[in-house]
Amino acid sequence: MKIALLGYGRMGKTIEQIALQRGHEVVLKVDEHTKNYDIKTADIVIDFSIPAVAFNNISNCLNNNVPVVSGTTGWLDKFNIAAELCKQNNGAFIYASNFSLGVNIFFELNEYLAKMMRNLNEYQISMEEIHHTKKLDAPSGTAITLAEGIIKNSDKKSWALNVTNKETEIPIIAKRINDVPGTHSVTYNSSIDTIDIKHTAHSRDGFALGAVVAAEWLVGKTGVFTMKDVLGI
Template identity: 80%
Template sequence: MKIALLGYGRMGKTIEQIALQKGHEIVLKVDENTKNYDITIADVAIDFSIPSVAFNNITNCFKNNVPVVSGTTGWLAKFEEAKTICKQQKGAFIYASNYSLGVNIFFELNNYLAKMMHHLDDYQISLEEIHHTKKLDAPSGTAITLAEDIIKHSSKNSWTLDVTNNETELPIVAKRIDDVPGTHSIKYKSKVDTIDIKHTAHNRDGFALGAVVAAEWLVGKTGVFTMKDVLGLNK
């Protein structure tokens, strides 16, 4: 499989290593200094760029009939527009805030726990995420996904990047610490006890492997998909 890497930062380099180990070829590496490139030489593109260029990277793939897997966060104000363009161009697209198998299991666990806690009003919900200092956006896309699933099953109307006493908002605390690949914690606290669930990434390899697996799965398909489709969790 010939892969284009849209974004060649820390994640891009890790994806390259994993892809090469799996026998794939990297035919294109695009970073902020790349001005003109031919995306059509690739069988699939993997986008881990930056928020300001992600939408253009992704829609350029649609227009050139190249399937694209994106893990860039911070651009989702244009997500619905991207999905529309994908469908118009009969493209293939997967977006995930996190490609790690463990995190996607954690998403399912979080969603199930939120359903269980729905009517237990004595518990206060909070969410914390910790990442390395080079991560540009806060909160993380993974934290937002976790928060949105909690909100669906609670009395909360929205999330906020702060500690709040507003009963309609779910507080997310975002911390930036050197060399932390990613930690996400959800806490339900009452006067009598606390329930915690937590996912801790030890390195970036899990994220990179998931992105390559998603790219392998996407080639030859048409439509907009998620990691639930890749992992068979929608069945």
């Protein structure tokens, strides 16, 4: 499989290592200094760029009939446009806020717990996410996905960054600490006890492996997909 990497920072370099280990070829590496390139040299694109250019990257792939896997967060106000563009071009597209196989299991656990806690009003819910200082968006896309999973299965209406209107909102605390790949926790607290679920990434390898697995799965398919489709959950 010939892979183009859009975004060649630490994450892009880790994806490259995993892809090469799995027998693939990286034919294009694009960063902020790359001016002109032909996306059609690739069988598939893996996009881990930055929020400001992610939508343009994805549109370019779909307009050129190149399947694209995107893990860039912070651009989702245009997700529906990208999804419609994919359908118009009969293309293939996967977006995930987190490609880690463990995190996607954590997403499912989070929703199941939210259903169990729905009518236990004595518990106050909160969330915390910690990432490296170079992460540009806050809260993380993973934290937003977790919050949306809770909202879907509870009486909460929205999430709020560093704000605590606990009646209708899920408060999210976002921290930025050097060299933290990603830690996410969901807490239900009462006067009697506390229930915590937590996922801690030890490196970027899990994210990179999941992205490459998603790319392998997407080749030859048509449509807009998620990691649930990839993992069959």
